[in-house]
Amino acid sequence: MSTNPPTFKKPKKPNYISTTNACKLCTPLGACLAFKGIEGAVPYLHGSQGCATYMRRYIISHYNEPIDIASSSLSEKHAVYGGGPNLKLGLTNVAAKYRPQLIGIATTCLTETIGDDVKMYLHQYAEDTKGSVGLPTFVNVSTPSYSGTHMEGFHAAIREVVTQLSEGGPRNDVVNLLPGFVSSADYRLLAETMTDFGLGCTLLPDLSETMDGPALLEYEKIQGGGTPIAAIKAMGQSQATIEFGPTLAATGGTVLAEKFSVPYHRIGMPVGIRETDAFFSLLETISGRPTPEKYAKQRGRLVDAYVDGHKYIFGKRAILYGEEDLLVGMCSFLAEIGVQPVLCASGGTSGKLKAAIAAATGDTLLEQPQVFEGMDFFEISEMAEQLDLDLVVGHSKGYPLAKKLNIPLIRVGFPIHDRVGGQRILHLGYAGAQHLFDLVANAMIEKKQDDSPVGYFYM
Known part of the structure; x- marks a missing residue:
């Protein structure tokens, strides 16, 4: 079989910049989720109230859990004169009402555009409140949406948490x-x-x-x-x-x-x-320890499942989209179960995605997939129509594409808006691979049943 990639091309860029249904989410949203994973923390957006409302709604629909995101609630006046006073007042209010251990402050497009110096404002706030009791720790991160994705915001927040809080000392275990x-x-x-x-x-x-x-x-x-x-x-x-x-x-x-x-x-x-x-x-x-027996057994059961279900999925062709590092892992998984990734698309622009997928899949693929960064769903849909596909792999934003192509959507990653339990999907480890394998195999069986004029009920 030829090792040449599929013969299709990314749509030619027009002479203007436009995004239709982006294959990414905004940078401060990722930062808010990173801060939410810290004990006693409250995420705080330095920007307009609408940003916090949008992100809360988006996150809640995936997790089905409440999440509060504070905001400095800037208006037109603050866009002209600066948002420092609102930032400081908001921090005081959040500290009084929530009693957090940490407030994680992420910027938005508005405050980045007007050039608010959050680090300077926090220094002023520390001077103004010197001697006060019960104030939380503050960590700030720059997250303008116009220059990144939610994953970049997520990792930027973690980087700043480590930079601003971690300390050295004697080695521990x-x-x-x-x-x-x-x-x-x-x-x-x-x-x-x-x-x-x-x-x-x-x-x-x-x-x-x-x-x-x-x-x-x-x-x-x-x-x-x-x-x-x-x-x-x-x-x-x-x-x-x-x-x-x-x-x-x-x-x-x-x-x-x-x-x-x-x-x-x-x-x-x-x-x-x-x-x-x-x-x-x-x-x-x-x-310095061997892998515990329970994981060796999980791996053995997984290999057995691969053998049992191989006939249902071997040679199927998939299109994948989403966060870059999850895409790499999913490509590796699909390759080892016999599914051919044909197109891998992400809204991220690391410049490393293609090489990472090639390294992760190794020699398990007869042909490497086409890999594109900086994509939106309009472009993905245009390219998908040129392909012979069996399944779509990604989050809920790809559902219209899967419906148009009349093929199954395997929901992974974030956001999962049209199903219950997005926060409980296992992706990692042998247990996660077992869950994903069953999803893929059963989706292929169900598709065959649905397309059959007579149907069948026994494998």
């Missing part, structure tokens, strides 16, 4: 784990895995409880859970840092390596057997 933006169920799985290897772990962020908590008799203004601030401060003393994300640039992990000489290991998201094997091999090296 804790491992820092920076997994990026995954589901609440994935965070729980990672915490359990580190414990099973006997490793103390600082998981940053940790959305396992803050965005997927139990039902309570009384409403909590700040949900329990999240990474303790004391643990964040001690990250510069850890024995190692593990970070998921082959397309990342400067991150919290690189800050810890450069500032405190913490040994740094960057690997791909452990989606599927190949990438999970790499993760577990690293944990064996750091812990």
Whole structure:
């Protein structure tokens, strides 16, 4: 079979810049979610009230959990004279009403455009409130939406949290784990895995409880859970840092390596057997322990499932879209189960996506997929119509495309707006691969049943 890529091209760019239904979300939204994974934290947007309302609505529809995002609520007047007074007043109000341990301040397009110096405002605020009791810790991050994606905002917030809070000192036996933006169920799985290897772990962020908590008799203004601030401060003393994300640039992990000489290991998201094997091999090296038997059994059951379901999915052709690092992991997973990724598209523009996918899939694909960055769904849809496809893999924004093509949509990542349980989708580890494999295989079986003139009910 030819190893040449599929013969189609990205639509020619017009002589103007326009985005139709972007394949990304705004930068401060990602920062808000990163801050929400810290214990006792309240995300705070320095900008207009509409930004906070939009982001709250978007996040709630995925997690089905309440989330408060404070705002400095700037108006036209502040766009002219600056938003410093509103920022300071808002911080005082949030500190009084919520009693947070930390307020994470992210900028928006408005305040970035007018040039508000948030660091200077916070310095002034510290001087004005010197001697006050009960004020929280403040962390600020620059997140203009016009120059990035929600993933860039997420990682920028984590980088600033580490930069502004972490401290050095004598080495301890804790491992820092920076997994990026995954589901609440994935965070729980990672915490359990580190414990099973006997490793103390600082998981940053940790959305396992803050965005997927139990039902309570009384409403909590700040949900329990999240990474303790004391643990964040001690990250510069850890024995190692593990970070998921082959397309990342400067991150919290690189800050810890450069500032405190913490040994740094960057690997791909452990989606599927190949990438999970790499993760577990690293944990064996750091812990000095073999992989616990329960994971060996999970891997064995997964291999057995691959064999059982191979006939239903081998040779199927998929289009993938979404966050770059999750795309890399999903491509690796699909390649090892016999599905051919034909087109991989992201709104991100790291410049590393194509090489990362090639490295993650190795020699498991007969032909490498076409990979495009800076895409929107209008372009993705135009390209998809040229292809012979069997399934779409990505979040809920791809549902109109899947419906138009009359093929299944495998929902992964964020946001999942049209199904319950987006926060509980497992992507990582052998257990996550088992869940994803069953989703893909059953979607193919259901499609065959639906298309059959007589139907069948026995595999």
